[in-house]
Amino acid sequence: GAGVSQSPSNKVTEKGKDVELRCDPISGHTALYWYRQSLGQGLEFLIYFQGNSAPDKSGLPSDRFSAERTGGSVSTLTIQRTQQEDSAVYLCASSFLPDTQYFGPGTRLTVL
Amino acid sequence: GNSVTQMEGPVTLSEEAFLTINCTYTATGYPSLFWYVQYPGEGLQLLLKATKADDKGSNKGFEATYRKETTSFHLEKGSVQVSDSAVYFCALHTGANSKLTFGKGITLSVRP
Numbered sequence: 759g760a761g762v763s764q765s766p767s768n769k770v771t772e773k774g775k776d777v778e779l780r781c782d783p784i785s786g787h788t789a790l791y792w793y794r795q796s797l798g799q800g801l802e803f804l805i806y807f808q809g810n811s812a813p814d815k816s817g818l819p820s821d822r823f824s825a826e827r828t829g830g831s832v833s834t835l836t837i838q839r840t841q842q843e844d845s846a847v848y849l850c851a852s853s854f855l856p857d858t859q860y861f862g863p864g865t866r867l868t869v870l
Numbered sequence: 871g872n873s874v875t876q877m878e879g880p881v882t883l884s885e886e887a888f889l890t891i892n893c894t895y896t897a898t899g900y901p902s903l904f905w906y907v908q909y910p911g912e913g914l915q916l917l918l919k920a921t922k923a924d925d926k927g928s929n930k931g932f933e934a935t936y937r938k939e940t941t942s943f944h945l946e947k948g949s950v951q952v953s954d955s956a957v958y959f960c961a962l963h964t965g966a967n968s969k970l971t972f973g974k975g976i977t978l979s980v981r982p
Binding site for chain 2: 793800
């Protein structure tokens with residue numbers, strides 16, 4: 759079946775611009791996660807959505823980062839006023855069971 | 871809080887060599903343990919998992935046993951192949967918080 763998909767696969771932007779990253783989870787998966795993978799910090803949790811519950815935003819690094827999940831399916835991660843330190847690969851994962859997460863291919867963000 | 875410690879890399883082996891990648895963890899509660907693999911240019915893939923003490927996860931010739939007494943989940947393979955060259959991440963998840971906590975990852979290179 760179809761896996762987790764993310765778009766775009768690559769995004770180059772200028773410092774100060776806003777970007778939106780999209781994630782389509784596996785159909786039927788109720789939980790959706792965003793992570794960030796960077797050379798200096800490794801893999802970091804950003805935000806977690808579970809059904810209709812309030813999201814766990816505890817990993818968002820600043821108020822420039824936000825995410826929403828519409829209709830319990832597609833999610834968008836928005837980064838406002840991008841900075842060079844935001845350059846990383848942004849990974850989305852989804853799960854049905856509470857622990858087994860399946861990852862998408864990621865969006866590589868480069869902030870010039 | 872939760873943390874995962876992986877042995878320092880990179881690791882370079884000859885084909886058919888025995889592989890051990892060490893992973894130890896600190897967690898509140900009773901974690902589920904995972905190994906994820908990232909092949910060059912690809913996203914994270916679940917390799918194997920174990921959800922309780924003494925469980926052994928296995929896949930593609932790789933094995934790892936959940937050792938509660940030593941808080942470890944070492945990855946082993948009896949005979950590595952060139953196609954096993956990738957980055958390997960140890961991770962854990964606890965029911966109290968659904969986010970995955972990852973180790974820093976280790977790069978494995980297998981030469982013919």
